[in-house]
Amino acid sequence: xxxxxxxxxxxxxxxxxxxxxxxxxxxxxxxxxxxxxxxxxxxxxxxxxxxxxxxxxxxxxxxxxxxxxxxxxxxxxxxxxxxxxxxxxxxxxxxxxxxxxxxxxxxxxxxxxxxxxxxxxxxxxxxxxxxxxxxxxxxxxxxxxxxxxxxxxxxxxxxxxxxxxxxxxxxxxxxxxxxxxxxxxxxxxxxxxxxxxxxxxxxxxxxxxxxxxxxxxxxxxxxxxxxxxxxxxxxxxxxxxxxxxxxxxxxxxxxxxxxxxxxxxxxxxxxxxxxxxxxxxxxxxxxxxxxxxx
Amino acid sequence: xxxxxxxxxxxxxxxxxxxxxxxxxxxxxxxxxxxxxxxxxxxxxxxxxxxxxxxxxxxxxxxxxxxxxxxxxxxxxxxxxxxxxxxxxxxxxxxxxxxxxxxxxxxxxxxxxxxxxxxxxxxxxxxxxxxxxxxxxxxxxxxxxxxxxxxxxxxxxxxxxxxxxxxxxxxxxxxxxxxxxxxxxxxxxxxxxxxxxxxxxxxxxxxxxxxxxxxxxxxxxxxxxxxxxxxxxxxxxxxxxxxxxxxxxxxxxx
Amino acid sequence: xxxxxxxxxxxxxxxxxxxxxxxxxxxxxxxxxxxxxxxxxxxxxxxxxxxxxxxxxxxxxxxxxxxxxxxxxxxxxxxxxxxxxxxxxxxxxxxxxxxxxxxxxxxxxxxxxxxxxxxxxxxxxxxxxxxxxxxxxxxxxxxxxxxxxxxxxxxxxxxxxxxxxxxxxxxxxxxxxxxxxxxxxxxxxxxxxxxxxxxxxxxxxxxxxxxxxxxxxxxxxxxxxxxxxxxxxxxxxxxxxxxxxxxxxxxxxxxxxxxxxxxxxxxxxxxxxxxxxxxxxxxxxxxxxxxxxxxxxxxxxxxxxxxxx
Numbered sequence: 001x002x003x004x005x006x007x008x009x010x011x012x013x014x015x016x017x018x019x020x021x022x023x024x025x026x027x028x029x030x031x032x033x034x035x036x037x038x039x040x041x042x043x044x045x046x047x048x049x050x051x052x053x054x055x056x057x058x059x060x061x062x063x064x065x066x067x068x069x070x071x072x073x074x075x076x077x078x079x080x081x082x083x084x085x086x087x088x089x090x091x092x093x094x095x096x097x098x099x100x101x102x103x104x105x106x107x108x109x110x111x112x113x114x115x116x117x118x119x120x121x122x123x124x125x126x127x128x129x130x131x132x133x134x135x136x137x138x139x140x141x142x143x144x145x146x147x148x149x150x151x152x153x154x155x156x157x158x159x160x161x162x163x164x165x166x167x168x169x170x171x172x173x174x175x176x177x178x179x180x181x182x183x184x185x186x187x188x189x190x191x192x193x194x195x196x197x198x199x200x201x202x203x204x205x206x207x208x209x210x211x212x213x214x215x216x217x218x219x220x221x222x223x224x225x226x227x228x229x230x231x232x233x234x235x236x237x238x239x240x241x242x243x244x245x246x247x248x249x250x251x252x253x254x255x256x257x258x259x260x261x262x263x264x265x266x267x268x269x270x271x272x273x274x275x276x277x278x279x280x281x282x283x284x285x286x287x288x289x290x291x292x293x294x
Numbered sequence: 295x296x297x298x299x300x301x302x303x304x305x306x307x308x309x310x311x312x313x314x315x316x317x318x319x320x321x322x323x324x325x326x327x328x329x330x331x332x333x334x335x336x337x338x339x340x341x342x343x344x345x346x347x348x349x350x351x352x353x354x355x356x357x358x359x360x361x362x363x364x365x366x367x368x369x370x371x372x373x374x375x376x377x378x379x380x381x382x383x384x385x386x387x388x389x390x391x392x393x394x395x396x397x398x399x400x401x402x403x404x405x406x407x408x409x410x411x412x413x414x415x416x417x418x419x420x421x422x423x424x425x426x427x428x429x430x431x432x433x434x435x436x437x438x439x440x441x442x443x444x445x446x447x448x449x450x451x452x453x454x455x456x457x458x459x460x461x462x463x464x465x466x467x468x469x470x471x472x473x474x475x476x477x478x479x480x481x482x483x484x485x486x487x488x489x490x491x492x493x494x495x496x497x498x499x500x501x502x503x504x505x506x507x508x509x510x511x512x513x514x515x516x517x518x519x520x521x522x523x524x525x526x527x528x529x530x531x532x533x534x535x536x537x538x539x540x541x542x543x544x545x546x547x548x
Numbered sequence: 549x550x551x552x553x554x555x556x557x558x559x560x561x562x563x564x565x566x567x568x569x570x571x572x573x574x575x576x577x578x579x580x581x582x583x584x585x586x587x588x589x590x591x592x593x594x595x596x597x598x599x600x601x602x603x604x605x606x607x608x609x610x611x612x613x614x615x616x617x618x619x620x621x622x623x624x625x626x627x628x629x630x631x632x633x634x635x636x637x638x639x640x641x642x643x644x645x646x647x648x649x650x651x652x653x654x655x656x657x658x659x660x661x662x663x664x665x666x667x668x669x670x671x672x673x674x675x676x677x678x679x680x681x682x683x684x685x686x687x688x689x690x691x692x693x694x695x696x697x698x699x700x701x702x703x704x705x706x707x708x709x710x711x712x713x714x715x716x717x718x719x720x721x722x723x724x725x726x727x728x729x730x731x732x733x734x735x736x737x738x739x740x741x742x743x744x745x746x747x748x749x750x751x752x753x754x755x756x757x758x759x760x761x762x763x764x765x766x767x768x769x770x771x772x773x774x775x776x777x778x779x780x781x782x783x784x785x786x787x788x789x790x791x792x793x794x795x796x797x798x799x800x801x802x803x804x805x806x807x808x809x810x811x812x813x814x815x816x817x818x819x820x821x822x823x824x825x826x827x828x829x830x831x832x833x834x835x836x837x838x839x840x841x842x843x844x845x846x847x848x849x850x851x852x853x854x855x856x857x
Contacts, residue, residue: 037659088832097603097728098831100662101788104781105831109824111778116817226666226777233663267674271667278664279652344736370738382733384726386793386841395726398719399738405747408718409711415718462738 004138009255015145017251018152019210023228024235024243025159026203031237032176033196034090036099037229040081042222043110044201048074048208049217050114053123063128067151067209074205075198081106082197087190107222114219124216148210155206156244159199163240168195176238227254234274236283295322296355297466297498298374303342303352305335312338314522315352320466325492325499327509327530330519331542336502337379339519340468344376345369357465371399373465377455377472379502383443389454390439393426396461426461433457433487449480460491466498473505481505485512510534518542579698581810585803586701587763592783592802593708593795594755600787600798601721602748603728605658608649608665609783610775611672612642612753616760617770621689622682624765631695635761642757643750650749654742669777676772688771689764696766704762708755713795713843724748725793782820785827791837796844 023041030038052070060066085102133140163169167187174181175192182192204225211224231250235242250270257266298320305313313335320326328336341347343354345366353362361369375396384392401422403415430436433453438446443454452472459467472488473481485508491497503509509516510530518526518533520542526533533539591613598604620638623629629637653664676683683689715721723744726734735741764770786805790797809819830838 031659037662085828085832089835092835094831094835096658097605098788098835100605100658101785102828102831105785105824105827108778108781108785108820109828112817112820112824116821229663230667233660237659264674264677268671268678271671271674274667275652275664278656278660282656282660346732346736365740366732366735367738367740370736376736378733382730384729384733386725386729387722391722391725394719395722395734395739396737398723401719403719405715405720408720409714411714411718415714419718458737 004140005259006256007139008141009259010252011139011141011149012145013252013255014248015149015152015251016255017248018149018156019207019247020228020231020251021244021247022152022155022203022207022210023225024231024247025156025240026200026207027225027229027232028235028237028240028243029172029196029200029203031232032240033172033179033193034086034099036096036103038200039100039103039229040085040106040110041103041200041204041229042107042225043081044074044077044204045208045211045225046110046114046219046222047077048205049212049221050118050123050208052205052209052212053125053217056126056128057123061126061128063147067206070209071202071205074203074208075201078197078199078201078204079194081201082194086197087193090193111219111222118219120218120220122216122218123212125213128213144214148214151206151210155203159203162199168192172196172199227251230270230274234277296320297322297357298343298500299355300339300343301353301355303339303354304350305338305342305347306350311522313342313519316517316519316522316524317352318517318524318527320498320500321514322498323492323496324514325488325501325512327513327516328500328502328519329504329506329509329516329533330525333521334519335522336519337470338522340376340470340500340502343369343468344374367399370462370464373463374468375459375462375464375466376468377452377459377470379470379474381448381451381455383451383455383458385442385444388440388442389430389435389446390423390426392443392454392458393429393461394422396458397422397425399462429457429461448475449477452476452480452484456487460495464497466500469499469501469503471503472501473503473508481508484508488512581807583696583698583701583766584810585806586698586705587759587766588783588806589705589799589802590701590708590759590762591756592786592798593705593712594752594759595780595783596787596792596795596798597712597715597724597755598748598752599784600792601716601724601728602745603658603792604654604745604748605662605784606665606749606752607662607777607780607784608668608672609752609756610777610780611665611669612646612756613760613763613775613779614672614676614770614772615642615645616757617764617774618676618683618689618760619757620761621692621764621770625689625692626682631765635758638761639754639758642760643754646750646753647746650746654745654749666777666780669775669780673772673776683772686772688769688774690769692764692768692770694765694768696762701762701766704758709795709799713845716795720744720747728792782823785823788837789823789827789830791839791841793841794837794839794843796842797837797839801838 027038027041030041048070051073052066055069056066085106086099089098089102129143131143133142134146163173171182171185171187171192172195174185179189183189207225208221211221215221227250228247231247232243234250235244235246254266254270257269296319300316300318302315302317303313304311304315316339328339330336338347342349345364349362353360355361356372356374359372361372384395387395401418403412403418407415427436427439430439433456435450435454435457438450443451446454456472473484476484488499489512492499501509501513513530516528516530516533517524518539525538525542526536591609595609598606616638619641620634623634623637624631649668653661656664677685723734723739726737726739727741727744731741786801787798790799790801805819805823
């Protein structure tokens with residue numbers, strides 16, 4: 001492969017990896033607190049992707065404005081999903097398996113709802129930029145991918161600030177160690193969980209928007225979150241930083257592999273890689289081992 | 295005869311020492327108590343004996359056999375069963391089946407026989423049920439066989455857990471705060487039951503307990519733990535006068 | 549997949565539907581619906597054993613369906629293996645792969661297990677696409693003769709239900725439920741959790757690949773996307789509608805869902821929306837599933853009248 005194409009692939013891969021990192025973090029925040037794999041995150045991503053499409057196509061075509069609207073909508077959807085399908089079973093003290101069932105079901109509900117109403121047609125986002133690429137010397141860099149990278153980077157920085165410096169963020173992190181801690185700090189648990197779903201939803205909203213903008217929208221767009229979940233797993237559930245690193249690595253590796261050996265072999269290689277990794281380190285790269293309580 | 299022997303066992307979690315060089319001996323057909331303030335590492339000792347956590351150092355011997363590092367189910371199989379501080383019954387199995395689960399290790403039919411309901415399966419299932427019912431009766435639970443455990447009042451759940459631990463026909467029984475949450479009358483019943491069980495089934499029992507009256511009444515030997523370390527051992531009347539023990543408890547309370 | 553509902557109209561022109569699935573009249577149509585429904589119910593039974601009873605969340609069931617379908621078809625078409633032997637090979641292959649996958653994964657924490665099994669399903673799909681010489685790649689394998697009929701499927705269901713029902717009401721099933729409820733307490737009751745999970749996993753893989761093999765010789769055409777992760781997920785969540793403690797519930801939920809889908813092909817996608825809503829409704833309002841732990845047993849069936857009267 002030529003060097004400039006290789007560099008381009010790496011750049012695209014890392015940009016895509018940035019989105020995987022967003023997904024991994026959105027997924028990880030919920031896992032940290034409630035200890036279940038939140039597949040409904042893909043629902044948030046899909047709804048936001050369609051929402052972003054409708055807003056930018058029919059209401060107001062401006063990249064930043066529609067991005068912000070979609071982001072807030074994503075947060076709201078996250079909160080609503082929690083209220084509707086997770087809070088009732090949480091208040092009943094349902095086992096974790098039921099959370100898992102509901103999250104998978106919600107993912108399916110959203111996907112099939114869009115398939116049923118809108119069909120499996122592609123809905124392309126409007127073109128925000130006159131030029132789609134920038135040339136730097138020999139390199140041609142896609143503007144979309146550049147935006148993806150910049151936005152994911154900024155969002156992750158902002159999130160780090162929120163988690164480390166704000167009272168809600170600190171309560172959230174405390175809840176990750178033990179869900180009962182926030183109430184000791186005088187913060188309502190229900191509120192903390194709502195906030196967690198809001199933040200995850202915001203991340204989902206941005207993810208949906210970026211994916212929609214890059215690939216156009218179809219009902220199965222939510223499935224792309226699976227790569228983010230895989231990144232979260234590789235990184236180690238419970239470690240947001242690990243998820244980010246794994247996301248970037250995964251995106252980079254995927255783009256390079258697809259260019260080299262084609263997409264079906266890439267899948268095989270990636271999944272066997274995960275298999276081997278979990279054999280060696282069942283708790284992921286940066287995850288802690290679970291301590292069973294007896 | 296020595297039933298159980300722990301030789302300087304230790305365990306630490308992320309640098310914090312939960313149990314530090316603990317040693318104990320359990321003799322046949324005796325009741326031994328492990329006491330100490332909250333967080334002293336008493337439950338961890340049980341978890342180490344039953345193989346829930348691997349040991350950091352030390353060895354555990356059971357009837358002259360080194361059981362260090364064996365998986366929990368093997369240890370149960372050899373004859374050590376236990377109850378839990380926070381009751382851990384199987385919520386989706388009814389009371390009778392909770393007992394039958396514990397008898398699984400004694401049942402001899404294979405999966406293949408089970409699939410086609412071979413006559414041996416029917417026979418052994420019948421025997422299991424009979425035994426389970428006799429234990430229910432022993433603990434005054436015969437009316438509740440079809441109920442699900444978490445619909446029972448707390449005191450009965452404790453008794454059910456005890457019954458389940460006995461169902462596997464153990465030689466050594468580990469009871470983790472069996473009196474917690476019981477009222478004085480129930481505690482009195484518990485004491486009687488434990489003494490009766492011990493005699494009838496030739497059991498050896500180790501109890502982790504806060505309730506001093508119970509411990510002082512039925513234990514032959516006591517081990518006192520504080521911050522993972524053994525600070526005293528001896529007969530109850532000696533322990534009651536032990537300076538270090540009083541210090542640990544007063545320090546804890548005050 | 550299908551185009552939007554309003555573009556097609558909901559009148560449901562049955563004649564057209566019959567034509568589209570290659571049947572001549574209503575009777576043949578009903579039989580076809582029943583065949584497909586029952587076949588999926590075999591798969592649900594496999595998922596019931598693993599997820600419903602034992603609480604192992606696997607999104608890799610689709611992988612085993614494919615393994616069964618492809619093994620049997622390739623053996624039959626390329627290597628002239630007689631039909632019953634081809635089916636047997638599919639089952640053995642499924643069990644063997646189940647064993648190999650089980651070795652590393654069954655020790656994993658629940659969510660990791662879910663993801664790795666999901667990865668397994670995707671890997672099988674990718675492998676089938678990649679090994680085009682043997683599998684026909686994306687084009688799949690066509691021209692498989694229809695050697696499976698309704699009686700054969702019904703007998704299979706009865707037999708598999710009989711096996712699982714027997715397992716459920718003795719030690720095996722109690723151990724499954726104990727492991728699902730509290731793994732630690734289960735191991736302290738003397739259950740070898742890992743080896744028991746392995747038995748469950750192999751058995752479930754065997755049932756699922758058996759279903760896959762029948763599927764190939766019923767539908768007469770297979771392709772790598774036959775059973776994606778969503779189909780695997782459906783098998784799991786159907787068991788939760790009926791109630792994880794009730795085989796009867798799993799079977800009834802499965803029959804209702806799949807026959808509904810076949811009868812109302814024109815609202816094909818909507819049935820998934822309905823299923824999802826039903827699942828959420830049940831988990832929120834009746835967490836034990838519609839049937840709780842109620843089982844229909846021969847004894848109950850015969851004593852029904854006596855009790856009523």
